[in-house]
Structures are given as structure tokens and as C-alpha cells.
Amino acid sequence: MSGLSRADYLARDAGDPLAGFRGSFRLPADVIYLDGNSLGALPEATPARLAALIEDEWGHDLIRSWNQHGWIELPRRIGDKIARLIGAGPGEVVVADSTSVNLFKLLAAALALNPVRRMILSERENFPTDLYMAEGLAGLLGRGHALQLVAADEVAGALDAETAVLMLTHVNYRSGAMHDMEALTAAAHRAGALALWDLSHSVGAVPVDLGAAGADFAVGCGYKYLNGGPGAPAFLFVAERHQEGFRQPLSGWLGHAEPFAFESGYRPAPGIGRYVAGTPPVLAMAALEAGVDLLLTVDPAALRAKSQALTESFIAAVEALAVGLGLTLATPRDGARRGSQVSFRHTQAWPVMQALIQRGVIGDFRAPDLLRFGFAPLYTRFVDAWNAAEALADILKKRAWDRPEFHRGAKVT
Amino acid sequence: MSGLSRADYLARDAGDPLAGFRGSFRLPADVIYLDGNSLGALPEATPARLAALIEDEWGHDLIRSWNQHGWIELPRRIGDKIARLIGAGPGEVVVADSTSVNLFKLLAAALALNPVRRMILSERENFPTDLYMAEGLAGLLGRGHALQLVAADEVAGALDAETAVLMLTHVNYRSGAMHDMEALTAAAHRAGALALWDLSHSVGAVPVDLGAAGADFAVGCGYKYLNGGPGAPAFLFVAERHQEGFRQPLSGWLGHAEPFAFESGYRPAPGIGRYVAGTPPVLAMAALEAGVDLLLTVDPAALRAKSQALTESFIAAVEALAVGLGLTLATPRDGARRGSQVSFRHTQAWPVMQALIQRGVIGDFRAPDLLRFGFAPLYTRFVDAWNAAEALADILKKRAWDRPEFHRGAKVT
Numbered sequence: 001m002s003g004l005s006r007a008d009y010l011a012r013d014a015g016d017p018l019a020g021f022r023g024s025f026r027l028p029a030d031v032i033y034l035d036g037n038s039l040g041a042l043p044e045a046t047p048a049r050l051a052a053l054i055e056d057e058w059g060h061d062l063i064r065s066w067n068q069h070g071w072i073e074l075p076r077r078i079g080d081k082i083a084r085l086i087g088a089g090p091g092e093v094v095v096a097d098s099t100s101v102n103l104f105k106l107l108a109a110a111l112a113l114n115p116v117r118r119m120i121l122s123e124r125e126n127f128p129t130d131l132y133m134a135e136g137l138a139g140l141l142g143r144g145h146a147l148q149l150v151a152a153d154e155v156a157g158a159l160d161a162e163t164a165v166l167m168l169t170h171v172n173y174r175s176g177a178m179h180d181m182e183a184l185t186a187a188a189h190r191a192g193a194l195a196l197w198d199l200s201h202s203v204g205a206v207p208v209d210l211g212a213a214g215a216d217f218a219v220g221c222g223y224k225y226l227n228g229g230p231g232a233p234a235f236l237f238v239a240e241r242h243q244e245g246f247r248q249p250l251s252g253w254l255g256h257a258e259p260f261a262f263e264s265g266y267r268p269a270p271g272i273g274r275y276v277a278g279t280p281p282v283l284a285m286a287a288l289e290a291g292v293d294l295l296l297t298v299d300p301a302a303l304r305a306k307s308q309a310l311t312e313s314f315i316a317a318v319e320a321l322a323v324g325l326g327l328t329l330a331t332p333r334d335g336a337r338r339g340s341q342v343s344f345r346h347t348q349a350w351p352v353m354q355a356l357i358q359r360g361v362i363g364d365f366r367a368p369d370l371l372r373f374g375f376a377p378l379y380t381r382f383v384d385a386w387n388a389a390e391a392l393a394d395i396l397k398k399r400a401w402d403r404p405e406f407h408r409g410a411k412v413t
Numbered sequence: 414m415s416g417l418s419r420a421d422y423l424a425r426d427a428g429d430p431l432a433g434f435r436g437s438f439r440l441p442a443d444v445i446y447l448d449g450n451s452l453g454a455l456p457e458a459t460p461a462r463l464a465a466l467i468e469d470e471w472g473h474d475l476i477r478s479w480n481q482h483g484w485i486e487l488p489r490r491i492g493d494k495i496a497r498l499i500g501a502g503p504g505e506v507v508v509a510d511s512t513s514v515n516l517f518k519l520l521a522a523a524l525a526l527n528p529v530r531r532m533i534l535s536e537r538e539n540f541p542t543d544l545y546m547a548e549g550l551a552g553l554l555g556r557g558h559a560l561q562l563v564a565a566d567e568v569a570g571a572l573d574a575e576t577a578v579l580m581l582t583h584v585n586y587r588s589g590a591m592h593d594m595e596a597l598t599a600a601a602h603r604a605g606a607l608a609l610w611d612l613s614h615s616v617g618a619v620p621v622d623l624g625a626a627g628a629d630f631a632v633g634c635g636y637k638y639l640n641g642g643p644g645a646p647a648f649l650f651v652a653e654r655h656q657e658g659f660r661q662p663l664s665g666w667l668g669h670a671e672p673f674a675f676e677s678g679y680r681p682a683p684g685i686g687r688y689v690a691g692t693p694p695v696l697a698m699a700a701l702e703a704g705v706d707l708l709l710t711v712d713p714a715a716l717r718a719k720s721q722a723l724t725e726s727f728i729a730a731v732e733a734l735a736v737g738l739g740l741t742l743a744t745p746r747d748g749a750r751r752g753s754q755v756s757f758r759h760t761q762a763w764p765v766m767q768a769l770i771q772r773g774v775i776g777d778f779r780a781p782d783l784l785r786f787g788f789a790p791l792y793t794r795f796v797d798a799w800n801a802a803e804a805l806a807d808i809l810k811k812r813a814w815d816r817p818e819f820h821r822g823a824k825v826t
Contacts, residue, residue, distance in 0.1 A: 026468070042471050133664060
């Protein structure tokens with residue numbers, strides 16, 4: 001690892017075929033932003049797009065915009081665009097609600113389609129909202145459904161004749177470890193279970209091919225690597241073969257076959273349309289669409305290659321510069337098993353991250369001891385990886401984290 | 414009714430204490446907008462507020478804005494503001510999700526709090542999404558819950574020992590008729606039922622006092638009279654006495670007692686916080702807050718007085734100008750029983766509304782035969798009521814609606 005230098009990293013930036021995309025984002029000059037896995041950066045195109053939407057479409061054309069500007073089509077139109085990023089077909093993805101609410105719809109579908117079984121199998125370190133939504137659904141149903149939680153490497157072995165659905169997040173939010181979607185989906189199917197994937201930490205950063213994997217259901221987040229803005233609407237995928245086998249329970253008017261007939265009884269829309277509930281959040285959807293449109297211009301293979309090179313380079317720089325300073329890599333060393341983030345454990349992770357943030361290196365902390373660094377490949381540079389590693393090493397060497405102000409603070413990131 | 418003139422209406426505008434609020438909105442010069450009950454107009458303050466949020470908070474401060482700019486507090490902060498508009502206390506209202514999704518949460522709460530009973534009582538002409546969500550929940554529970562639908566004037570008489578919850582929209586979206594919330598809530602309670610009110614067509618236009626009425630639950634829409642923008646987030650109210658008696662089933666991470674502890678098991682937040690599910694839609698919430706902030710500067714009694722005067726004036730002008738032209742008033746003549754809209758029936762309602770829209774008078778159509786006109790009191794003028802009535806009368810007199818292009822078109826409004 002020795003012999004690395006900033007010059008090497010600058011040289012990599014000079015040779016990066018995606019380097020030009022950084023100019024498509026507004027990034028503050030004074031920070032190294034390594035938290036795009038929590039909140040993606042602002043695309044350059046978004047402010048003007050939102051201003052036009054607000055002033056011209058809402059302000060001037062008012063209610064007529066539902067037709068004239070295609071607001072009513074937004075859930076499916078953006079869904080079809082996201083489908084191209086995740087190996088889904090047209091009409092298999094729709095944008096709606098939050099990831100949490102979409103999980104509820106699809107878990108309800110999965111349990112209904114596999115009615116004899118009672119177990120929702122997941123990973124103990126899955127993102128909590130996935131587990132909480134499963135718990136909420138099981139409690140509401142009151143029919144003995146339960147959540148079975150195992151370690152990541154025990155998932156395949158835990159599939160059995162009780163498993164109704166395997167619910168996993170493709171890339172773990174803490175460790176950045178990536179599951180083998182194709183193998184686990186196949187294992188789930190062999191065991192007679194359905195497979196529901198949460199793509200929140202995958203879409204826009206790592207290759208996803210739901211079709212090739214034979215996945216049944218998926219959800220994902222709009223505000224991380226899709227750069228859709230804080231709290232952006234989420235999306236959901238239902239394989240075409242399952243779409244009409246079920247009425248999802250959040251049966252709002254815009255999932256009705258004819259919303260503007262205003263019938264008193266619910267008739268589900270054909271296909272993916274029935275997975276919409278209420279009125280689409282137009283402002284938020286327009287921001288999401290701007291982020292998705294930008295990603296659609298990128299070669300996915302180049303994106304993955306840069307993501308892997310960035311995380312590899314960061315690990316190398318940290319291990320070269322911060323030898324013996326108490327850091328332990330928490331992310332798989334094998335690039336093929338890694339998403340687009342790197343996490344290190346450190347006993348003082350919280351104050352260390354505060355010290356980094358004070359120096360303008362923005363990663364985040366995950367309890368109890370994780371320093372988490374996201375490498376959004378569209379706008380992160382190799383020199384950012386170098387500079388962040390250097391700042392981290394310097395803080396640890398000088399114990400610069402050991403100041404009272406770095407031990408305070410709300411842990412909201 | 415005769416003897417009325419445009420001059421009378423202009424005189425009313427000249428004496429209107431709320432006339433100045435029209436300048437707080439951007440309205441197109443070439444239209445008379447009578448559809449604020451479907452999509453509220455754009456507040457003058459909103460574009461700059463969104464631009465600052467997008468460029469400074471998202472673009473520059475990025476993830477730090479969750480703390481630095483209070484994004485994490487938005488659901489409760491805006492909820493507390495809306496509480497002041499509907500007679501609720503601090504901590505009784507939260508902004509989240511859509512009206513449809515919030516109905517699901519609160520119906521689930523109501524059924525759990527009244528566990529022996531099986532009937533959800535509502536009005537046959539309630540807004541369909543309310544009925545569809547109830548149907549979806551009952552179907553998911555599979556425990557014999559059913560939706561009992563009666564005519565508006567039969568609701569009180571239909572309450573019985575089977576009624577778990579009375580679910581009504583305060584102001585009917587078609588007729589504009591307003592229920593007596595206090596009397597019906599009391600009747601529901603006497604019958605041992607809970608009362609859930611949908612305030613979508615009330616909040617921001619007519620007085621609502623959930624506290625005085627003793628209401629148990631309420632939901633409402635952000636994009637009508639609150640002027641929160643297309644598809645704005647919705648709100649929900651849970652009376653303090655009920656808040657902790659129930660875990661709502663859409664138990665997402667931001668309704669957890671400690672979201673950033675990332676525990677694997679769900680522990681509901683205290684109070685109203687548990688009624689949040691996923692990550693708040695920050696852009697959409699900021700737009701909603703701008704609309705709510707404007708309403709908080711208005712005297713509610715003056716707002717109601719103007720709303721009643723506007724609808725009364727419109728009815729008077731139509732009845733003076735369009736005598737014998739086939740219109741039938743579908744809205745209560747008694748102003749005390751009317752929301753802020755006026756509907757007329759006409760056998761040719763669809764083409765008549767298209768002809769009006771072509772002349773720049775924007776109301777909307779509701780199947781099969783309703784012409785619907787909303788009078789948002791903050792920005793609608795008396796002369797708008799006059800001009801709209803005159804245009805309607807002229808179209809009917811000349812049969813100007815009887816052109817092929819007015820018979821076409823998607824019925825999306």
C-alpha cells in the first residue's frame with residue numbers, strides 16, 4: 001500500500017471517463033461530500049426545472065397541468081425510467097409514497113400470494129424501517145406472521161418450508177456488503193418463497209437486474225444515488241406475473257381503474273397502476289425525475305467500474321496513511337461484494353466523524369462504532385478519496401477528535 | 414334577484430377587508446380561477462422559499478440540513494401550525510404521507526380501539542378514496558369489517574351498536590354541503606363509536622374546531638385551500654387521549670422512538686410522532702408550510718364571512734342571469750350548511766364546463782352532471798363571481814357549449 005500519493009489520485013481523475021458528470025451537480029466548494037448514500041447532491045438541472053414547474057405549471061396553468069403537463073402520468077413515466085436502471089420492463093415500476101409505505105404494500109402482496117406460510121425472513125442488520133414495516137403488517141394481520149432475523153451469511157440456510165417471503169436490502173446500509181441477488185432469489189424460489197429486494201443503496205450506484213434475477217418485488221429510495229432531493233418519493237417494482245394477482249391494501253383513488261369516475265367501490269387499475277395510493281407529489285416527483293434523467297445518460301458499466309475503483313482507492317489510502325490507528329475495515333474487501341460505500345469501525349467513531357465534518361469531510365456515523373463514507377460515482381473524485389483518507393489519518397494521529405465539542409450533538413444524519 | 418350588476422360586485426370588492434391577500438398569490442391575468450378547492454393557487458412567497466431550500470439547504474448544506482435547517486422537525490412543526498387552523502392542540506397534528514395513506518393509519522387505529530364492533534359507517538357520496546381505503550383495510554384484516562354507506566341525511570340514524578367508527582368528510586366534494594361536526598361526533602360517541610373527519614374541503618376555508626367537537630381522528634389535504642402545491646403532503650390529527658393507545662401499522666423508522674438508534678425492533682415514538690412512517694418529503698413540505706404560514710395571518714372569522722358572501726353572491730348572480738336555462742342548485746342554500754364551493758346540475762355539464770374553461774373561467778366537472786365552482790376566499794374576488802355567472806349564462810343562452818370540441822377530452826380535473 002505504500003508509495004501512494006495524491007498525485008496518483010489526481011492522475012486517476014484526469015483519466016476518469018465520467019469526470020465530466022461532476023459539472024452536472026452543484027457541490028459546495030469547501031466540502032468533500034461522502035454522504036451521497038444518505039442524501040444525493042443537487043443536480044445542476046433541478047433548480048430551473050422546479051422553478052418552471054412551480055411558476056409556469058402550478059402558478060400559471062394551475063389545475064389544467066394535470067393533463068397539459070402530464071402530472072397524472074408522473075408515477076408511471078418516472079417508474080418506466082427507473083425500470084431501465086434496474087433491469088425491469090416498462091410497466092413494472094411505479095413511483096409512489098415512501099420506501100416504508102411501499103414495503104407495506106409489497107409485503108402484503110407477498111403474504112397474500114403465499115398464504116399458507118407465516119414467516120418473513122430477513123437479515124438482522126437490514127435497514128430498520130424494513131423490519132419495522134414487516135412488524136407493523138404482521139401485527140395488523142394478527143394471523144401468526146412473524147419476522148425471522150438471521151445474520152447476512154445465514155440467510156440462504158434459513159430458507160425453509162415456513163418462509164413466505166425473503167426480504168433483503170441488496171446493499172447493506174452499514175457495511176456496504178452486497179448480497180448476490182440472483183443466487184438468493186433462486187434459493188428463495190427453490191424453497192417456495194417469494195423474494196422482495198430493497199434497492200435503496202443500490203439503484204444509481206451498482207448494477208441491478210431484477211429481470212435476470214427473477215425477483216418478485218422490489219422497492220427503492222429516490223433521495224440517495226438517484227439524487228431526487230431530500231425525502232424524494234420512492235419506487236416499487238412488481239414483476240408483471242404478480243401484478244394482477246393481488247389488490248394491495250392501500251387502495252387509494254389513484255390506484256383505481258377509473259379514478260375520475262368517482263365510483264363508491266374500488267376496482268383496481270390494471271397492472272402496476274394499482275400500486276399507487278393517493279395523489280402524486282408533483283413537486284417532489286419533478287425533482288426526482290431530474291435526477292433520474294441524468295443517470296439515464298450514464299453508461300452503467302462505467303459507473304460500476306468507477307464506483308469500485310473509488311472505494312478500492314479509499315480503502316488503499318486509509319490503509320496506507322492510517323496504519324495502526326485503530327481502524328478496522330467493516331466493508332467487504334472483495335470489490336464484487338461491495339456497494340458504493342466504505343465503512344470503518346473505530347471505538348471513537350462518533351467524535352472522529354464530528355472532527356472530519358468540521359474539516360469539511362462529510363461522511364456519517366452509524367451506531368455504535370461505524371464511520372461510513374459513500375462514494376457516489378457521478379460526482380466524487382479520486383482526489384476526494386485521498387484527501388478524506390489524509391484528513392482521517394491526521395485526526396487519528398493527533399487525537400484531534402478528543403475535544404468536548406466533538407462528543408456532543410444529535411445523531412441525526 | 415334582479416337589479417344586481419357588476420358594479421355591485423365591484424363595490425363589494427372595494428369593501429372587502431381581505432382583498433389585499435390576492436396580492437399574496439400569483440394568478441394568471443387571463444383566467445377566473447374557481448378551482449382552488451381542487452388545486453390551490455401559488456402563494457407569492459413559495460417560489461423563493463423553494464429556491465432557497467433547493468439551492469442553499471439541499472445544494473450547499475446537504476445532509477447537515479436535517480439538523481441545521483430543522484428538516485427533521487418539519488412533520489411536527491407544520492402539524493402544530495395546521496393545528497391552529499382546526500382547533501387542535503400542539504402535538505395533536507402531524508404532516509405525513511397522503512390523505513389516503515393517513516386514512517388507513519387512523520381507520521386501523523379506530524378499529525383497534527373499538528375492537529368488538531365491525532362496521533365503518535360513512536356517506537355514500539363521500540370522496541371515493543376514503544371509501545376505497547376503508548375497503549382495503551377491511552379486506553386486509555379479513556375479520557368481517559364492512560363499510561356501511563348511507564345518504565348524508567341518514568348518517569345519524571344509521572349509528573348503532575355495530576358502528577365502530579363514523580368516517581365522514583366534513584364538506585362534501587360534490588355538493589359542498591357541510592356536516593354538523595359537533596352534533597354528529599356527539600351522536601357517534603353516544604352510540605359508542607369513534608369519529609374520523611376528513612377535512613380536505615374544509616381546512617383553510619371554513620371554521621373547524623376539532624377540540625370543541627370532541628373529534629377522535631381527522632385527516633386533511635394540503636393542496637386545496639392550504640395552497641401547498643400539487644400533491645402536497647397531507648396531515649392527520651389524533652386526539653391526545655388516543656395517541657398512545659395504539660401502534661399504527663405503517664410503523665416506519667421516523668415513527669420510532671429513536672430512529673437514529675437503528676434498533677431492529679419497533680418502539681413507537683411518544684405521542685403524535687408514531688403516526689409518521691417514512692422520511693418526510695422536504696421539498697413538498699416547505700411548499701406546504703409557505704401556504705400554511707399565509708393562512709395563519711388571516712382572521713378566520715373574516716375568512717368564513719367572505720367565503721359565505723362569495724358563494725351567496727355567485728348563487729344570486731347565476732340565478733339572476735341564467736333563469737330558465739336548465740341549472741339546478743346542488744349546494745345548500747343555507748350558507749351555514751355550505752362549504753366554500755357552489756355546484757349546479759346541468760344535463761350538459763361536461764361540455765358547458767369545457768366552454769367555460771375555454772373562456773378562461775376555470776371550475777370543474779364531476780360526473781355525471783355537476784358544474785363545480787370553488788371560491789377560495791383568500792384570492793377570489795366578488796367580480797370573479799359576477800363574471801363567471803355572466804359567462805355561464807351567456808354560454809347557456811347561446812348554446813355555445815354545443816360544439817364537438819367541448820364533448821371530447823379526458824375527465825381529469
